[in-house]
Structure formats: structure tokens, C-alpha cells
Amino acid sequence: MSRLGVVLAGGRSSRFGSDKALARFEGRTLLDHALAALRPHVDAVAVVGRAAGDVPGIADWPAPDLGPLGGLCGALRHAAAEGHDAVLSCSVDCLDVPAALLTTPPCYLAAQPVIGLWPVSLAGALAAFLATDPRRSVRGFAASVGATAVESDQPQPNINTPADLAALGAFRPDAG
Numbered sequence: 001m002s003r004l005g006v007v008l009a010g011g012r013s014s015r016f017g018s019d020k021a022l023a024r025f026e027g028r029t030l031l032d033h034a035l036a037a038l039r040p041h042v043d044a045v046a047v048v049g050r051a052a053g054d055v056p057g058i059a060d061w062p063a064p065d066l067g068p069l070g071g072l073c074g075a076l077r078h079a080a081a082e083g084h085d086a087v088l089s090c091s092v093d094c095l096d097v098p099a100a101l102l103t104t105p106p107c108y109l110a111a112q113p114v115i116g117l118w119p120v121s122l123a124g125a126l127a128a129f130l131a132t133d134p135r136r137s138v139r140g141f142a143a144s145v146g147a148t149a150v151e152s153d154q155p156q157p158n159i160n161t162p163a164d165l166a167a168l169g170a171f172r173p174d175a176g
């Protein structure tokens with residue numbers, strides 16, 4: 001199965017107060033950490049919702065600022081056009097993709113549903129969901145397509161504020 005790995009990297013970072021994707025941790029940006037987390041599991045990587053240097057950028061669809069699902073919809077359409085079978089998505093605050101997620105799509109991490117594995121065939125269903133569900137909830141979409149919620153022992157960071165970033169070291173696997 002050919003997978004495109006995408007970092008969903010749009011949004012407003014309003015709680016963080018500055019561009020969260022470019023915040024630094026252990027000497028590199030969160031966006032770079034997220035790309036590194038995806039690479040072992042995918043055939044190619046891209047960033048959705050912004051340009052990102054050497055890494056291909058994908059536009060949200062059908063419009064920007066619809067939240068993570070607008071990014072995922074753009075990614076699914078792009079991945080289908082490029083001949084991939086599935087999209088492995090993550091947020092900018094992802095340091096690692098648990099192996100438990102790499103099963104049969106569609107599935108997502110129960111604790112962090114933007115981290116998920118989605119067949120490209122869901123692009124149409126997601127576009128329809130975006131057109132009809134005003135909340136544009138990732139969990140709501142996942143439930144609507146019968147996606148499996150995957151549990152993982154590995155804690156996932158959820159960085160919304162600078163204080164969350166300051167606590168990020170605790171999520172390193174070798175952290176005491």
C-alpha cells in the first residue's frame with residue numbers, strides 16, 4: 001500500500017500566540033519533527049496548508065481555514081491524483097506515529113484523531129461531510145465513515161500553548 005504522509009499545518013495557533021509549526025524543540029521546528037515522525041512509515045511526505053521549503057505543499061480543499069479536515073480533504077485528493085492508496089496524517093505537534101496505527105485504514109488515534117490513516121477513496125465522503133457538518137469535527141468524520149479508533153500506550157503530546165511546549169520533553173520515549 002502506497003502511503004502519502006502529511007502534516008496538517010494550517011490553522012491559526014491562536015492559543016499558542018505565534019506560528020506553532022515553527023516553534024522550536026530540541027533544535028528544530030515542530031514541523032520538522034512531525035515530518036521526521038512520518039517518514040519511516042510512508043512513501044512520500046507533504047505539508048498541507050502552507051509552503052514548506054523543499055517539502056511539497058498541498059492546499060486545503062475546498063477552501064482554507066476549514067480546520068484540520070479541510071487539510072485532510074486536500075491531502076486525500078492530492079494523494080489520489082499522485083497514485084497513493086492512503087494518507088497518513090498528523091498534526092504539527094506529533095513527535096512519533098505509534099506502530100499500532102499502521103493497520104487497515106480508515107483508523108485514527110483515539111487520543112489524537114488528527115493522527116490517522118485514511119484511504120484516498122474517502123475524499124468524496126469527506127468533501128460531503130465538510131459541506132454538511134458545521135462543526136467539521138475530525139471525530140465526527142471518523143465516526144461517519146466507520147473508522148477504527150486505535151488505542152496506544154504511547155502518550156501523545158497536544159501542544160496548544162507555550163506551556164504545553166515547555167512540557168514537551170516529558171513525551172520523549174527515554175524521558176524519565
Ligand SMILES: Nc1nc2c(ncn2[C@@H]2O[C@H](COP(=O)(O)OP(=O)(O)OP(=O)(O)O)[C@@H](O)[C@H]2O)c(=O)[nH]1
Pocket residue numbers: 008009010011012013014015016020048049050060064065066067068070071072090091092093114159160
Ligand atoms: N491544513 C490545515 N491544517 C489545520 C487547519 N486548522 C488546524 N490545522 C492543523 O491541525 C492541527 C490541530 O490544530 P489545532 O491546534 O486544533 O488548531 P490551531 O488552529 O492550530 O490552533 P488554535 O487556533 O489554538 O485552535 C495542527 O497541526 C494545525 O496546524 C486548517 O485550516 N488547515
